[in-house]
Amino acid sequence: MRTALFKRLEELYPQMVELRREFHRHPELSFHEVHTPKRIAEFYEKLEMPIRTEVGGRGVVAVLEGALPGKTVALRADFDALPINDEKDVPYKSTVPGVMHACGHDGHTSTLLHLAKALSEQRDQLAGRVVFIHQFAEEITPGGAKPMIEDGCLDGVDVLFGTHLWSGFPTGTVAYKTGRIMAAADSFEIVVKGRGGHGGIPHEAVDSIVIASQLVSQLQQIVSRFIDPGHTAVLSIGSFHAGSAFNVISETATLKGTVRTFDRDVREKIITLMERMIKGTCESSGADYRFTYDRGYPPVVNHEKETMMLKEAAQRVANVKNVVETEALMVGEDVAYYLEKVPGTFFLTGSGNKELSSTYPHHHPMFDIDENAMLIAAQTLGEATLSYLEQHRYEAEEIKS
Numbered sequence: 001m002r003t004a005l006f007k008r009l010e011e012l013y014p015q016m017v018e019l020r021r022e023f024h025r026h027p028e029l030s031f032h033e034v035h036t037p038k039r040i041a042e043f044y045e046k047l048e049m050p051i052r053t054e055v056g057g058r059g060v061v062a063v064l065e066g067a068l069p070g071k072t073v074a075l076r077a078d079f080d081a082l083p084i085n086d087e088k089d090v091p092y093k094s095t096v097p098g099v100m101h102a103c104g105h106d107g108h109t110s111t112l113l114h115l116a117k118a119l120s121e122q123r124d125q126l127a128g129r130v131v132f133i134h135q136f137a138e139e140i141t142p143g144g145a146k147p148m149i150e151d152g153c154l155d156g157v158d159v160l161f162g163t164h165l166w167s168g169f170p171t172g173t174v175a176y177k178t179g180r181i182m183a184a185a186d187s188f189e190i191v192v193k194g195r196g197g198h199g200g201i202p203h204e205a206v207d208s209i210v211i212a213s214q215l216v217s218q219l220q221q222i223v224s225r226f227i228d229p230g231h232t233a234v235l236s237i238g239s240f241h242a243g244s245a246f247n248v249i250s251e252t253a254t255l256k257g258t259v260r261t262f263d264r265d266v267r268e269k270i271i272t273l274m275e276r277m278i279k280g281t282c283e284s285s286g287a288d289y290r291f292t293y294d295r296g297y298p299p300v301v302n303h304e305k306e307t308m309m310l311k312e313a314a315q316r317v318a319n320v321k322n323v324v325e326t327e328a329l330m331v332g333e334d335v336a337y338y339l340e341k342v343p344g345t346f347f348l349t350g351s352g353n354k355e356l357s358s359t360y361p362h363h364h365p366m367f368d369i370d371e372n373a374m375l376i377a378a379q380t381l382g383e384a385t386l387s388y389l390e391q392h393r394y395e396a397e398e399i400k401s
Helices: 002-025 035-046 107-120 146-150 210-224 264-284 303-316 334-343 372-400
Strands: 051-055 059-065 070-079 128-136 159-168 173-176 179-182 182-192 231-241 252-261 287-295 300-302 321-327 344-352
Touching: 002 035, 002 107, 002 303, 002 372, 035 051, 035 059, 035 107, 035 128, 059 107, 059 146, 059 173, 070 107, 070 287, 070 334, 070 372, 107 159, 128 146, 128 372, 146 334, 159 173, 159 303, 159 334, 159 372, 173 303, 179 182, 182 210, 182 264, 210 231, 210 252, 210 264, 252 264, 300 303, 300 334, 303 321, 303 344, 303 372, 321 372, 334 344, 344 372
Parallel strands: 070 128, 070 159, 159 344, 173 321
Antiparallel strands: 051 059, 059 128, 173 344, 179 300, 182 252, 182 287, 231 252
């Protein structure tokens, strides 16, 4: 069955590339996905596979029933894009100004669809069920995972596997990690409220820009001077907006940023310290402030048994040249919610290739993938799925005997 599956995926690879490029040309932002879920549903309808649409909002779930009884494996892919202008000079460049697939979700979707097609052609030999979860809105909290779970996408599921195409690893690499692999991803906004005035008469104003600039420097001390070096944490300011004229002292200044942590106590300590620093700095300068902190996705925590199963499965895939254990990453992913509910693992499939200019970081306007990584991802997910179903089928048969 494996040999036939791998061969069929290789035959489907040109179609996989074609559909990925279709998605890339027509990206849709989180919570605004309309064409993409319709296209996904149409694909499954042609496979005559039972589907649910509008799951949790805009999600799509399809179920493949094997001819033989067995466990249920869920496979998850996301399909939203980012508010970034596509600067690549390629035939499949985004046709939507200011929106592009800058994180590989187009590849995730096409990979899972064609794996579903290949597996559906072998359903007579399949012992168990495979649930294909196509998730909307991964890029923006509160994300699509939570409402999809609440709407039953994990009902009856025994295990979940998922992958992310990753430009930081070369094509041919599969990277795994037990335990925490991705961080909790929070966001915050600080609005400093001073008193506007003339740029030539600063003593009559309360300069929000100066105060906000002090906060940019002071907040960096939280991780470097208040958090145990044995714990990992990141605090980054990503946005600073204030003023509109050269000779006007701005009434307000707004900072936006992110905090990434793995430990709940570290997260809460950072929030407390931020509040203290912001309050002290603003009050000592005669300014007011508004501090908003949004707790985002929890850390992605892989289950050990399923991760080791994935590692062994990847080692059996001929197109995988290197299986490595990755360090924990400070990026966030709402796949975390699935793994809080059912055992499973989330791994990285290398898509970096300098010759194809696919080594730009994720969320970069030049981001692209080595499309060969999709075939590797499909084969690895397929191998993990079959391994899990076969292992538990044999276990059930031994119990019966």
